[in-house]
Amino acid sequence: MKKLILLSISLILTACSSDPSQDTITVFTNVNVIPMDSEQVLMDQTVIIDGDRIVDLVPSDEITLPPGAAIIDGSGKYLMPGLAEMHGHVPPTDPGPDTPDYFDDEYVESTLFLYISAGITTVRGMLGYENQLELKDRVNSGELVGPNLYLAGPSFNGNTISSPEQAAERVREHKEEGWDLLKVHPGLSLEEYDAMAETAHEVGITFGGHVPEEVGVIHAIESGQITIDHVDGYVNYLQQFGNEEMEEKLAEVIQLTKEHNVWIVPTMALWETIIGAADFETMKQYDELKYIPKAVKQNYFNFADNPQSGYTSENPQAHAELRRQILDEMNKAGVKILMGTDAPQLFSVPGFSIHRELPHMKAGGMSNYEIIKSGTKNVGEYFAQQDDFGTIAEGQRADLILLAGNPMEDLSHIQNHLGVMVQGKWYSREMIDNKLKEIEAYYAE
Numbered sequence: 001m002k003k004l005i006l007l008s009i010s011l012i013l014t015a016c017s018s019d020p021s022q023d024t025i026t027v028f029t030n031v032n033v034i035p036m037d038s039e040q041v042l043m044d045q046t047v048i049i050d051g052d053r054i055v056d057l058v059p060s061d062e063i064t065l066p067p068g069a070a071i072i073d074g075s076g077k078y079l080m081p082g083l084a085e086m087h088g089h090v091p092p093t094d095p096g097p098d099t100p101d102y103f104d105d106e107y108v109e110s111t112l113f114l115y116i117s118a119g120i121t122t123v124r125g126m127l128g129y130e131n132q133l134e135l136k137d138r139v140n141s142g143e144l145v146g147p148n149l150y151l152a153g154p155s156f157n158g159n160t161i162s163s164p165e166q167a168a169e170r171v172r173e174h175k176e177e178g179w180d181l182l183k184v185h186p187g188l189s190l191e192e193y194d195a196m197a198e199t200a201h202e203v204g205i206t207f208g209g210h211v212p213e214e215v216g217v218i219h220a221i222e223s224g225q226i227t228i229d230h231v232d233g234y235v236n237y238l239q240q241f242g243n244e245e246m247e248e249k250l251a252e253v254i255q256l257t258k259e260h261n262v263w264i265v266p267t268m269a270l271w272e273t274i275i276g277a278a279d280f281e282t283m284k285q286y287d288e289l290k291y292i293p294k295a296v297k298q299n300y301f302n303f304a305d306n307p308q309s310g311y312t313s314e315n316p317q318a319h320a321e322l323r324r325q326i327l328d329e330m331n332k333a334g335v336k337i338l339m340g341t342d343a344p345q346l347f348s349v350p351g352f353s354i355h356r357e358l359p360h361m362k363a364g365g366m367s368n369y370e371i372i373k374s375g376t377k378n379v380g381e382y383f384a385q386q387d388d389f390g391t392i393a394e395g396q397r398a399d400l401i402l403l404a405g406n407p408m409e410d411l412s413h414i415q416n417h418l419g420v421m422v423q424g425k426w427y428s429r430e431m432i433d434n435k436l437k438e439i440e441a442y443y444a445e
């Protein structure tokens with residue numbers, strides 16, 4: 001069975017010669033393009049992909065098709081940039097003696113595929129493991145099927161860091177090893193955090209993630225933390241004030257967030273789960289649970305039956321409402337939001353969890369355009385130093401999703417896509433569905 005899965009992934013890449021993924025030049029003809037550079041639709045365009053780049057985007061009546069190109073008929077369809085999971089996780093490739101047995105090659109490969117299957121073409125991995133940089137190279141070079149990976153190193157937390165000197169040394173190590181950013185977890189002391197932040201600025205590496213309690217959100221913002229994920233740092237800060245003062249403090253902290261160009265990864269759906277505000281009976285029925293190992297599913301169910309975590313709230317619905325209010329105010333004020341779900345955390349099946357997150361972002365006051373932007377254009381801006389992607393334009397990396405309808409009118413078109421392109425490689429709906437069936441069969445055993 002293990003062999004079968006690995007084999008079929010390579011089959012996807014070497015399928016019959018009519019398969020557009022085999023040709024260097026692929027053309028989407030007569031397609032309506034959602035470029036995401038602004039809120040507009042460009043009707044009836046031809047988009048030419050050469051290698052991993054978009055090389056042309058022109059009205060269909062102004063172009064002669066390059067000879068020998070693989071054609072994907074886009075008539076009546078829509079093309080948008082691929083989405084990103086900006087707080088995602090990729091399982092370790094080298095599980096230690098204490099890790100459960102489902103942490104195998106298939107779990108890594110199926111996790112990577114699940115992201116693509118849902119239109120997620122970029123993942124910012126938010127917890128590094130040993131040898132994961134090798135995995136990143138294998139994926140980004142096209143040897144393994146997966147979304148473009150940018151990876152945080154192993155976590156900075158109360159267990160891994162015991163002094164400011166050690167924090168500083170670890171920053172230098174992570175920079176040298178080639179991680180894309182540092183992952184901040186709870187438990188760091190203020191002195192350790194400051195040493196990490198100072199050294200990070202000195203050597204030129206960003207840091208993001210949680211806000212350690214001793215640090216607090218104000219200091220994290222002022223220290224130049226690049227992303228503040230989960231919004232809980234804001235909630236903790238605001239909850240010390242009474243209702244009236246809270247509004248004023250929220251406006252102040254939002255202003256500070258903007259001034260320091262801090263990005264927010266709200267992970268709204270996960271946090272409703274973690275604080276105990278979610279509808280667990282509905283979540284237990286999620287169809288996508290068939291694509292993950294039984295043991296992972298069992299962990300989710302155990303939590304649902306007894307929701308306990310360091311974050312469980314006494315009044316979860318009021319807590320969830322405050323979170324929506326914070327997101328709403330941030331979005332209105334123009335704070336830069338990034339799409340993310342913390343997959344595969346509780347009930348967040350990689351890829352599928354993004355589609356579970358979208359209604360929560362909407363409930364937090366974001367428009368369809370703003371939601372899509374948080375997973376496309378904003379991501380390109382965030383990674384502007386590394387590559388050009390996140391919009392549809394000449395020179396951009398060819399990460400695309402083909403849809404039956406306009407996603408700005410109805411976000412569900414994204415989940416019901418007709419195919420996904422990653423770095424110029426095309427995965428049709430049919431290929432994706434076949435592969436999903438194999439993953440389902442593998443975990444049904």
Ligand SMILES: [Zn+2]
Pocket residue numbers: 087088089126342
């Ligand atoms: Zn996480």
